[in-house]
Amino acid sequence: MYKIAVLGGDGTGPEVVREGLKVLEAASHKLGFKYETVEYDWGGDRYLRTGEVLPPSACEELKKHDAVYLGAIGHPDVKPGILEKGILLALRFGLDQYINLRPVKLYPGVETPLKDKGPADIDYVVVRENTEGLYTGAGGVLKKGTPDEVAVQESINTRKGVERCIRYAFEYARKRAKDKKLTLCGKTNVLTYAFDLWERAFYEVANEYTDIKPDYAHVDATTMWMVKNPEWFDVIVTDNMFGDIITDLGAMTQGGMGIAAGGNINPEGVSMFEPIGGSAPKYTGMNVINPLAAIGAMQMLLDTLGETKAADLIDKAIAHVTGTKLKSMGAGRMGFSTTEVGDMVAQFVADA
Ligand code: IPM
Numbered sequence: 114m115y116k117i118a119v120l121g122g123d124g125t126g127p128e129v130v131r132e133g134l135k136v137l138e139a140a141s142h143k144l145g146f147k148y149e150t151v152e153y154d155w156g157g158d159r160y161l162r163t164g165e166v167l168p169p170s171a172c173e174e175l176k177k178h179d180a181v182y183l184g185a186i187g188h189p190d191v192k193p194g195i196l197e198k199g200i201l202l203a204l205r206f207g208l209d210q211y212i213n214l215r216p217v218k219l220y221p222g223v224e225t226p227l228k229d230k231g232p233a234d235i236d237y238v239v240v241r242e243n244t245e246g247l248y249t250g251a252g253g254v255l256k257k258g259t260p261d262e263v264a265v266q267e268s269i270n271t272r273k274g275v276e277r278c279i280r281y282a283f284e285y286a287r288k289r290a291k292d293k294k295l296t297l298c299g300k301t302n303v304l305t306y307a308f309d310l311w312e313r314a315f316y317e318v319a320n321e322y323t324d325i326k327p328d329y330a331h332v333d334a335t336t337m338w339m340v341k342n343p344e345w346f347d348v349i350v351t352d353n354m355f356g357d358i359i360t361d362l363g364a365m366t367q368g369g370m371g372i373a374a375g376g377n378i379n380p381e382g383v384s385m386f387e388p389i390g391g392s393a394p395k396y397t398g399m400n401v402i403n404p405l406a407a408i409g410a411m412q413m414l415l416d417t418l419g420e421t422k423a424a425d426l427i428d429k430a431i432a433h434v435t436g437t438k439l440k441s442m443g444a445g446r447m448g449f450s451t452t453e454v455g456d457m458v459a460q461f462v463a464d465a
C-alpha cells in the first residue's frame with residue numbers, strides 16, 4: 114500500500130493534480146497495486162489566511178509517505194520568493210531531494226518550435242542538482258538601498274553534493290540504456306572553482322562507469338545544441354541554476370509547460386513530482402489547462418516507486434492522446450477540456 118501525499122497548491126495546481134490522480138486510480142485498477150492519498154492545503158491561500166508558509170512539521174509529515182505529488186506553487190497576491198523559497202525550495206532542501214530529474218521528450222503529434230525535429234530527435238533527460246549551487250541562499254547584502262549597495266549570492270558546491278548528483282546521473286544513463294552517454298553541462302572556462310570541482314568529480318566517477326561515454330559542454334554551447342542538435346543528448350548533468358534555465362528551454366522544445374514534468378528525487382528518501390509549469394493563475398478554475406504535465410509527473414512518480422508497468426502504460430497513454438487527439442498543448446487550445454484530457458488518458462489505461 115503506497116502512501117502518497119498530495120499538495121495541489123496554488124492556481125491551476127489542484128485541477129491538474131486531480132487528473133493525475135484520476136490516471137493513478139485507473140492504473141491501480143488495471144495493474145492491482147494499492148495506494149492511499151493524504152491531501153495537504155499548503156500554498157498561497159493558506160499563507161494569506163494564516164501567515165504561515167509551511168507548518169513546522171511539514172517535512173516530518175511528508176517523510177511518512179512513499180512519494181509526494183505536487184501541483185504548483187505561486188500566488189499572484191504573494192510577493193515573489195516567499196512561497197517559492199518557503200514551500201517549494203524548503204521541501205526540496207528539507208527532504209534532501211538532491212536530484213531534479215527533467216525529461217525533455219517530444220511526444221508524437223506535439224508541435225515543437227525546432228524546425229525539422231521530431232520525437233526521435235528530442236528525447237533526453239536533464240539531471241539537475243537540486244540542493245546546492247546558487248539556490249542555498251548563501252551570501253548577503255551590505256548598505257542596502259544606498260548607492261553603495263553590495264549584493265553577493267554565492268554558488269555552493271560541495272564535493273559530496275556534486276559527486277552524489279553525478280553518480281546518480283551515471284546510474285541513470287546506464288539504466289536508460291539509450292546512447293549510454295552523459296554530458297556534463299558546466300562553465301569550466303569561467304567558473305574555475307565550481308566547475309573545476311564538478312569536472313574532476315565527473316571524470317573520476319566516469320572511471321567507474323566505463324560503459325558510459327562521458328561528454329562535456331559549456332552551458333552556453335549546451336543551449337545552442339539543445340536547439341540545433343538536440344539528438345546529440347542522452348543524459349545531461351548540471352548544477353542547480355544552469356539546470357533551472359536549460360530545462361525551461363528544453364520544455365519549450367517539447368511543446369511547452371503543458372507537457373513538461375519533473376521529479377525532485379531523494380534516491381534514499383521521499384521524492385516529490387510536479388508539472389514544472391507553475392500555477393498559471395489566470396486559467397484557474399476554467400478547466401482549460403493542459404493536465405498532461407501533471408499526468409507525466411504521476412508517470413514519473415510511479416516509475417520511481419518501481420511500478421514500471423504502470424509508468425510505461427501511462428507513457429503510452431500520453432503518447433496516444435498527444436498523437437491522436439489534442440490539437441495543441443496550450444491552455445484553451447487543446448480542443449478538449451482539462452478533465453476530458455484526463456479522462457482520455459485514464460480510459461486508455463483502463464482499456465489497455
Ligand atoms: C523550477 C522553478 C523553481 C526553481 C522556482 C519556482 C523556485 O523555476 O522548478 O524550475 O527555480 O527551481
Ligand code: MN
Pocket residue numbers: 357358361
Ligand atoms: Mn525553473
